[in-house]
Structure formats: C-alpha cells, structure tokens
Amino acid sequence: MAAANLDGASTNTLPGEPFKPVLGGDHDHVTLSMNFAWRKFKSSISDERNPEKPLYIISYKIFPKLRLIFRRASGDDGSDGSAEDDNSADESIIGTGTVNNVSIDSSYTCHGRKDKLVAQKRFHTLYTHRSAALSVDGKPQVVTWSGDCGLKRWDFVCVDENQTPLAKFTANLWGVKKLGKVELMGPRAEDPAFRDEMVITGILVGYTMIWRANNIFQLFGSLFGKPGKDREYPVQEGPAPKNDDTLTAKESYPPKQA
Template sequence: MESPPENVSKPVVPPDTAESRTLQFDFTWRKFKGLISEVNDPEAKPLYIVSWHAFKRPQMRFKSPTTAAAPAAAVTTTDDDDDEDAAYMGSGTFHNFSINADYEVRGRSGTLTAQKRFKTVYTYPSYAFSDTDQAVTMTWTSSSGFKTWDFVCMDEQQMPVARFSANVWGLKKLGLIDFMGPHAMSDAVRDEIVVTGLTLFYCMVLRSSSITSFFAAAFSQPSR
C-alpha cells in the first residue's frame, strides 16, 4: 500500500498576516458526519455539515445550514441526507483507478489534478481567488508529522493562503482550517477551500490505504 506522500518542499506559512480566520473540523459519531464551525465560537450553528457515502457518488457531500436554499437540481444529488435545515453546497468524488479527484462548489465543477505520482502536489482552477472572470491556478501540497498532516494551499506566486491541519490521532476533533491573506474573510474562498481541502485530504487517505490507488499512481500520467 502507498505510504502518505510527502510534498516537494515544505511551505512556510507566515505566522502573522493582515487578515486571518480559523475553522475547526469536528466529527460526530452519532450521525457519522463532520461539523465545521468557527474556532472562536464552537457552540454556534455549524457553517458546514460534511457527510460520507462510501458506495455512492459523490462520496463526500457538503451542506451549509446558514445559506439560502440551493437550486433544485443541486438538491436532488443529496436527497438522502437528513439535514433538513441545510442547503447543498458542494461535493467531492473519488475514483478507483485515478489519483485525481473531482469536486463541485456551488454549482461549479472542477478537478484536483495530481502533478506528481508519489508526492502531494495537486492543482485546481480557482474562481474565488481570481480578480477577473478567468480562473487562476491554485496548488495544494502537504507535509506530515507524528501528530498532524498539514495540507497547504498556495496561490500562483506560491504564497500560502490556507492550511488544513489534520489531527492524525483525533477521534472527534479532526483538525483546523486556517485562512490567511487578503482573501481570508471571503465566503466564496471559504467554500472553495473547505471543499477542495477536505476532498484532497480524503483522497490522500484513500491513496495511503488502497493497493488500487498505489497502482493508479504508478501508471498515472501526471499533468505537466
């Protein structure tokens, strides 16, 4: 089986930025769902609810209790969820014979494309970080330690804009999502980072635990 890929070079995240925000990712075993909320107000209503469907695509589904109702076409993809007060926000889809992962954020689809076979370097087209109507290319990398598995998102200038620090040994508190830089307070950026970051995290978990994913990586043709 494939061991957790490491990044090419560990990104340095600035300790102090003009703007920042942090979300916490908790898991509820009773409902088998993930809850994402503001770290400074953990008792508040979750910003996102994440559910898993191992045998049905998309495998990851994101709902937002604080948003208006989603278009009917989008809601039909999550009609088996029981979060009546939550609106569909996005999804993550994994493939048995590909190390890429597909995602959707508020009706806009994209692909997390692997740039390396055995190292965590993924790119995706971002509209939330773009100042025009054209997408910009964002890059996710990772580094792992004994307690945490860090995923860092960088812009086209290779400056860190977000980080998901997964708690390797956590059973309920699964990690923190940090946002930094001029887009840190953008709700569109928050949506995009939550979906792409968690989709990539579980993609890498699958790659690390599946012999099928190992051979998919071995015979893949990473994007140039």
C-alpha cells in the same frame, strides 16, 4: 498574523455582494475547527471564534466511491446538532467532493461549478485546481496544494501562483472526534466564496491522500496514471450534480505556459 476579531469582522459579506478585501488589520487569519459526530456519521465545521454555531455540515457516502457532501449549517434543518439533517433541502448543499477508487485525481463541485484536483506527482502530495474565488477578469487562477506528513498530523498548504499562502488544512491522524482544522490566510480570509472553496478543496485533498495511503488500488493509479497532463475541465456553469460529478467539457489543464 493577528487573530480575527468578531466585532471587527467585515460587513460586506452579504450573499450576492462583491467581496472587498480588507488589507491588514484583524482580517488576515481565520481558523475553522472540524469535529466528527459518530452517532450521526457527520462532521461539523465551526469558526473557532464562535464554536457553538457550525458553519458547515459534511455528510459521507462510502459506496461506490467515497463522496463528501458539504452543506451550509442552519438552525432550522437540524444541522446544528439538535436533530438529524438528512432531509435538508438541496439548496443547503454548497458543494461535493469525490475520491476515486483508482485514479489519484479527485473531482469536486462548488456552488454548481465542476472541477478537478489534478495530481502533479505520482508519489507526492501535489495537487492543482482552478480557483474561481480568486478569478481575475473572469479567469480562474491556478492554485497548488502540497502536503507534509508527520506522526500525528498531515498538513496541506495551498499557495497561489506567486507562492503566497492562502489556506491550510491540518488533519489529525489519530483524532477520534477532533479531525482537524482549516486556516484561511490573507485579505480574503473573511470572503465567504473563498472560504467555501478552500474548505471543500482542502478537506478533499486530505481525504484523497489518506485514501491513497490506505488503498492498494490507487497504487496502480499512481503507476499507470499521467500526473500533470491535460485534463477534462468544465467551462460552463451549471447546477451541482446530485449523483454524478463527471466532467464533460474539455480544456487544457493545467494551462500551458507561454
């Protein structure tokens, strides 16, 4: 795949404007780097084509659960690294991710929409979620995250129902500042909505598995949980919750095969 060119980037990415996929050309691969600042206890995510201008800032809350807050970076809220950004307006939050202490499922919000990363295996990295960014006629499409762990890095790959690669999150297991990178693939690589969703879910899958590997309580979650069974699934849109990611509406998840 060719690297994307800033000068040739898609021009139809304004907020509220429908994204029109660009087939072929230089719009099929975007790489975002993830760097951690120990002084602020935050991570920044930048497009490698323009590394000096962060796209996202991730804040962390450890108790009572590991929680990630994804904010849109901007030059006037301090999130560009020049000042603290703890007082950013709620409007800057694009999503959250919550890793449970026992359950091996994780929950997230993306632009007010609540969903879960549902484990399909007890002791393997295999998670599914419903992608609103890839919805067809208003119906979210099921995508799958799988993982491959080595000595230095842990790769998480997302594919659609046709096994076409959509995104990849690579976690540097020994990284101190450079924690990893997110790669976006295909004609939607420049789509802001697709990028937001893949960044949130990909990084959340990574933290979920790292937490599972270092938390004995989730061993019980693997043993006594019911991977791949019906799960609660939100069917209504709404504002992103500030303190609780609890899902209330129910629907069969994953969808039953005909």
